[in-house]
Amino acid sequence: MKSRFAALMIGAAILAAGVPVVAHHAFGGEFDPNKPVLLKGKITKIEWVNPHTWIHLEIVKPDAKDGCQFTSGQKCEEWMVEGGTPNTLVRRGITKTSLANGTEIVVDGYQTRDHSLSRANGRNITFPDGRKLFLGSSGTGAPLDGADPTEGGAKPATGRGRGGK
Amino acid sequence: MKRLFTAFALACGVGAMVSAQQTAKIPRLADGHPDLQGTYDLATLTPVERAASSPLVLSDEDAARLEKQTAQRKVVQDRALDADRKAPPVGGDGSVGAAGNVGGYNSFWIDSGSQYTIVDGKKRASLVIDPPDGRVPPITAEARQRATQARNQAATSDTGAQENDPGFERAPGAYDDPERRPLGERCLMGFGSTSGPPALPDYFYNNLHQIVQTPDSVLILTEMVHDARVVRMNAEHLPPTVRKWMGDSVGRWEGDTLVVDTTNFTEKTRFRGSSPDLHVIERFTRTGPNTLLYRFTIDDPKTWAKAWTGEFTWPLTNEHIYEYACHEGNYAMGNILRGARMKEADDAKKKTERKQ
Numbered sequence: 001m002k003s004r005f006a007a008l009m010i011g012a013a014i015l016a017a018g019v020p021v022v023a024h025h026a027f028g029g030e031f032d033p034n035k036p037v038l039l040k041g042k043i044t045k046i047e048w049v050n051p052h053t054w055i056h057l058e059i060v061k062p063d064a065k066d067g068c069q070f071t072s073g074q075k076c077e078e079w080m081v082e083g084g085t086p087n088t089l090v091r092r093g094i095t096k097t098s099l100a101n102g103t104e105i106v107v108d109g110y111q112t113r114d115h116s117l118s119r120a121n122g123r124n125i126t127f128p129d130g131r132k133l134f135l136g137s138s139g140t141g142a143p144l145d146g147a148d149p150t151e152g153g154a155k156p157a158t159g160r161g162r163g164g165k
Numbered sequence: 166m167k168r169l170f171t172a173f174a175l176a177c178g179v180g181a182m183v184s185a186q187q188t189a190k191i192p193r194l195a196d197g198h199p200d201l202q203g204t205y206d207l208a209t210l211t212p213v214e215r216a217a218s219s220p221l222v223l224s225d226e227d228a229a230r231l232e233k234q235t236a237q238r239k240v241v242q243d244r245a246l247d248a249d250r251k252a253p254p255v256g257g258d259g260s261v262g263a264a265g266n267v268g269g270y271n272s273f274w275i276d277s278g279s280q281y282t283i284v285d286g287k288k289r290a291s292l293v294i295d296p297p298d299g300r301v302p303p304i305t306a307e308a309r310q311r312a313t314q315a316r317n318q319a320a321t322s323d324t325g326a327q328e329n330d331p332g333f334e335r336a337p338g339a340y341d342d343p344e345r346r347p348l349g350e351r352c353l354m355g356f357g358s359t360s361g362p363p364a365l366p367d368y369f370y371n372n373l374h375q376i377v378q379t380p381d382s383v384l385i386l387t388e389m390v391h392d393a394r395v396v397r398m399n400a401e402h403l404p405p406t407v408r409k410w411m412g413d414s415v416g417r418w419e420g421d422t423l424v425v426d427t428t429n430f431t432e433k434t435r436f437r438g439s440s441p442d443l444h445v446i447e448r449f450t451r452t453g454p455n456t457l458l459y460r461f462t463i464d465d466p467k468t469w470a471k472a473w474t475g476e477f478t479w480p481l482t483n484e485h486i487y488e489y490a491c492h493e494g495n496y497a498m499g500n501i502l503r504g505a506r507m508k509e510a511d512d513a514k515k516k517t518e519r520k521q
Contacts, residue, residue, distance in 0.1 A: 025497045025498070027264050027268070028265015029340060029504060029505065030501045032267075032504070033256055033258075033266045033267050034256060034257075036253045036255055037252055038250070038251060049490065049493045049494030050487075050488075050489045050494055051352065051489075051494060051497070052270075052494060053494070054496065080496075082270070084270045084271075084274025084370070087371050088273075089274070090487045091276070112500045113500070113505075113508060121267055121270065122270050123253060123268035123269070124246055124268075124271060129245070130246040130247055130250070132245060132271055132273060134271075
C-alpha cells in the first residue's frame with residue numbers, strides 16, 4: 001500500500017512539474033534537488049536562444065521597501081531561469097518581444113548546483129495568478145498546435161502534425 | 166548479403182508501387198526528377214515500435230481516441246497553477262529521466278506531434294514494418310558487450326559522487342570531462358537520431374527538416390542542432406579509412422525514388438547501439454504535392470541478427486526553421502560541469518569530517 005501511495009505521489013509530482021521527459025541535457029546534473037526556489041519578479045530580458053531560452057528576472061529583496069525596476073542596486077538581485085527551445089514558440093507566432101520587460105512572473109524550480117550562481121530551472125513559469133505563460137490565455141493569441149479546431153488562435157497551424165494528409 | 170538483398174527488394178517493391186500510384190501529381194525539377202525540396206515536419210505520435218501482437222494499421226476509431234487522449238493530456242498540462250504555490254519539495258520532485266528529480270519545464274515549450282502518421286491512407290501504429298511484428302530485432306550479445314564497455318570506460322575517482330543523488334548519472338566519470346557528455350548536450354548533434362541517418366522524430370520538439378536539391382547534391386538540414394548532411398549524387402563511397410559522424414551518404418535515383426546509401430560511421434553516434442559498420446539505406450518518394458514517404462533500412466550484423474525497416478510520411482510545412490546556434494545559449498554545460506566539481510569538493514569535505 002505504501003509503495004502504491006509513493007507511486008501515486010511521484011505521478012502527481014510529475015504531472016505538477018509539467019513535462020519532465022527527454023531534454024537537450026541533464027537537468028539533474030545542472031540543478032540541485034536540495035535547493036528548491038520560488039522566484040517572484042519582473043522580466044528584465046529574455047535570451048531567445050538555443051538550446052534553451054533563459055529568462056532574466058529582477059527580484060526585490062525582502063528587506064527592500066521600493067522596487068528596483070531593472071537596476072542592479074543592492075536591494076535587488078538578478079536571476080536567470082532556464083526554459084525550453086524558443087523554436088516551438090516562434091512557430092506559434094511568439095517572439096522575444098511578446099512579453100514586455102517588467103512583466104511580473106512567478107517561477108518554481110531548483111537552483112544550480114553551483115549556489116554562487118543565481119540561476120534555476122523554470123520548472124513552472126506563470127503569471128502571478130497562476131496562468132502559464134505563452135498559452136492562448138496569456139493574451140498572445142497562441143494556439144496549442146492547431147490539432148483542436150475549437151481551440152481558436154490567431155495563426156492556423158498548416159501542415160504541421162497532420163500525419164500526412 | 167542475402168538478408169540485405171531481401172530488405173532491399175522489399176523496400177524497392179513497395180517504393181515502386183507508391184511512385185507508380187502517385188507519379189502524376191508530384192512536382193518535378195527541370196531535370197525531370199521529382200522535386201523533394203521544402204521543409205518537412207516529422208512530428209508524429211507513431212512510435213518506432215508498437216506493442217507486441219498488435220496490428221500495423223490503427224483503426225480510425227482507435228487513432229481518433231488516442232489522438233484525443235493526447236490532446237486532453239496537453240490541456241491538463243497547460244492548466245493554470247495555484248497562484249499561492251510554494252517552492253517544490255526539498256530533495257527533488259520525483260521526476261525521472263533527463264529531468265533528474267528537479268523537473269523539466271512547462272509544456273508550452275513542447276511540440277511532440279498530435280497525430281499518427283498516415284501511409285497509404287491509413288494511420289500507422291509503428292514506424293517499423295519489417296520485421297512484420299513491428300519490433301526492432303533484439304541486439305546481439307556482441308552489441309550488448311559493446312554497450313557495457315562504452316558505459317564503463319574511463320572509470321575515475323568520482324564514482325562515489327553519484328551516491329544518494331538521483332540527479333546525477335551513475336556512469337563512472339560521466340561528469341569528468343566535457344567529452345564524456347552526450348553529443349546533444351555538447352551542441353554537436355541532435356538527440357534521438359534526429360539527423361540520423363535514419364532521420365527519426367524525437368517525439369519532443371524541433372522536428373523540422375529541410376531538403377535542398379541540385380543534380381549533384383542533396384542537402385538534408387535538420388533543425389535540431391542544425392545538423393546538415395550532404396548527399397553526393399551518383400558518387401562512390403569514400404575509402405573506409407574516412408569516417409564521418411553522420412556517415413558518408415551517396416545517392417541515386419531509382420525511378421522517382423531518391424535512394425541514399427550511408428556507410429563509414431564512427432563509434433560516436435551509435436544508433437540504438439550500432440557499430441561503425443552500420444549501413445543505412447533511405448528511400449525518399451514524393452507521394453503527393455504535400456507529402457513524402459521516408460523509408461529506412463538498417464543493417465549492421467554486429468548489432469542485429471537481421472536487417473530491419475521502418476517508414477513514415479513526412480508532411481510539408483510552411484513553417485521556417487529557427488536558427489539553432491546551440492553554443493550561444495548553452496550555459497547548461499558550464500553549470501553541469503561546475504556543479505559536479507562542487508559536489509566532489511563537498512563529498513571530499515564530508516569524508517574528511519567523518520574520519521576525524
